[in-house]
Amino acid sequence: xxxxxxxxxxxxxxxxxxxxxxxxxxxxxxxxxxxxxxxxxxxxxxxxxxxxxxxxxxxxxxxxxxxxxxxxxxxxxxxxxxxxxxxxxxxxxxxxxxxxxxxxxxxxxxxxxxxxxxxxxxxxxxxxxxxxxxxxxxxxxxxxxxxxxxxxxxxxxxxxxxxxxxxxxxxxxxxxxxxxxxxxxxxxxxxxxxxxxxxxxxxxxxxxxxxxxxxxxxxxxxxxxx
Amino acid sequence: xxxxxxxxxxxxxxxxxxxxxxxxxxxxxxxxxxxxxxxxxxxxxxxxxxxxxxxxxxxxxxxxxxxxxxxxxxxxxxxxxxxxxxxxxxxxxxxxxxxxxxxxxxxxxxxxxxxxxxxxxxxxxxxxxxxxxxxxxxxxxxxxxxxxxxxxxxxxxxxxxxxxxxxxxxxxxxxxxxxxxxxxxxxxxxxxxx
Numbered sequence: 205x206x207x208x209x210x211x212x213x214x215x216x217x218x219x220x221x222x223x224x225x226x227x228x229x230x231x232x233x234x235x236x237x238x239x240x241x242x243x244x245x246x247x248x249x250x251x252x253x254x255x256x257x258x259x260x261x262x263x264x265x266x267x268x269x270x271x272x273x274x275x276x277x278x279x280x281x282x283x284x285x286x287x288x289x290x291x292x293x294x295x296x297x298x299x300x301x302x303x304x305x306x307x308x309x310x311x312x313x314x315x316x317x318x319x320x321x322x323x324x325x326x327x328x329x330x331x332x333x334x335x336x337x338x339x340x341x342x343x344x345x346x347x348x349x350x351x352x353x354x355x356x357x358x359x360x361x362x363x364x365x366x367x368x369x370x371x372x373x374x375x376x377x378x379x380x381x382x383x384x385x386x387x388x389x390x391x392x393x394x395x396x397x398x399x400x401x402x403x404x405x406x407x408x409x410x411x412x413x414x415x416x417x418x419x420x421x422x423x424x425x426x427x428x429x430x
Numbered sequence: 431x432x433x434x435x436x437x438x439x440x441x442x443x444x445x446x447x448x449x450x451x452x453x454x455x456x457x458x459x460x461x462x463x464x465x466x467x468x469x470x471x472x473x474x475x476x477x478x479x480x481x482x483x484x485x486x487x488x489x490x491x492x493x494x495x496x497x498x499x500x501x502x503x504x505x506x507x508x509x510x511x512x513x514x515x516x517x518x519x520x521x522x523x524x525x526x527x528x529x530x531x532x533x534x535x536x537x538x539x540x541x542x543x544x545x546x547x548x549x550x551x552x553x554x555x556x557x558x559x560x561x562x563x564x565x566x567x568x569x570x571x572x573x574x575x576x577x578x579x580x581x582x583x584x585x586x587x588x589x590x591x592x593x594x595x596x597x598x599x600x601x602x603x604x605x606x607x608x609x610x611x612x613x614x615x616x617x618x619x620x621x622x623x624x
């Protein structure tokens with residue numbers, strides 16, 4: 205009996221989650237990086253709380269972007285190296301579905317984890333608890349968008365030996381609007397001003413990448429497989 | 431097709447009917463693997479076309495790929511997953527399949543004992559058997575096999591031969607890159623030259 209689209213999507217997400225939990229080192233690496241980088245700042249600034257509070261949104265977002273980048277390189281590379289990417293491409297479900305499922309699973313294990321630990325980091329960076337909801341929402345949109353941008357970069361660099369450097373060069377410039385509006389939303393929430401405008405912009409970027417990036421990323425993977 | 435500086439598969443034309451095997455052979459670098467990759471749709475030919483039941487595969491890509499099983503020269507297994515899990519995730523995308531059926535396929539390729547072991551601890555021959563079990567479990571009508579006998583012992587090679595024989599007996603067809611003779615009454619040969 206043929207397999208439906210949703211069934212296939214769920215199966216690939218399950219596969220990715222199963223592989224991630226079998227390699228806890230790879231799962232925890234971005235999260236630990238995020239926690240260490242953000243907790244180094246309070247130590248380095250030596251209790252200058254007002255300065256720390258001013259820098260907090262930028263620190264939080266730069267650390268989130270860099271830690272997400274750490275795991276993006278492996279998005280397709282591991283499957284390409286052992287030949288399973290070819291098997292996935294030939295499964296008869298279409299490469300776009302595979303890319304959607306893999307990217308969504310990547311966001312679940314990296315982006316969602318970052319969002320969940322961000323209140324801890326927020327406390328270390330002296331962010332008032334009233335701004336946590338905006339911070340978490342903006343990080344949620346931001347990390348999902350970044351996973352999609354990263355999927356395009358990872359698709360283009362999957363065949364390269366040292367693709368992670370090129371991947372950073374492709375993804376980081378594209379992620380600048382995320383940094384500006386994400387840090388802006390958190391900053392406005394800290395100062396008590398309305399952050400709705402910046403959040404709407406992040407949500408729009410997220411919808412745009414969720415809509416277009418799967419096709420671009422699957423095309424990139426297809427070209428690489430050739 | 432150009433592969434780097436090398437012009438391969440120039441003027442190659444093949445047709446395959448049900449119950450037929452195409453045995454592809456030739457020296458290294460003559461495009462045997464490239465031919466399989468073109469036929470399964472991973473590579474686009476620079477000239478010419480690949481058709482399935484009269485239709486170009488580029489227009490029916492997903493439908494066509496659902497009917498084929500491809501085994502590359504790499505076993506294509508995730509080392510962190512068990513043999514059974516590897517099969518469950520790969521075959522499960524083609525058709526609904528139970529663990530019992532998958533274990534049955536592993537048994538037919540002589541890899542039943544590997545079912546619950548992580549693929550990274552398996553020997554090259556055992557990994558090849560698991561890869562063949564994946565092909566078998568897909569219930570595909572077209573098998574595309576790249577060097578299926580590599581790393582196998584004599585018993586394993588016999589099992590693969592038996593599987594190919596029963597596949598064509600049941601109306602299937604296959605294109606096999608191999609350096610040894612293939613079973614079946616209707617075996618065509620394609621010798622690729624440099």
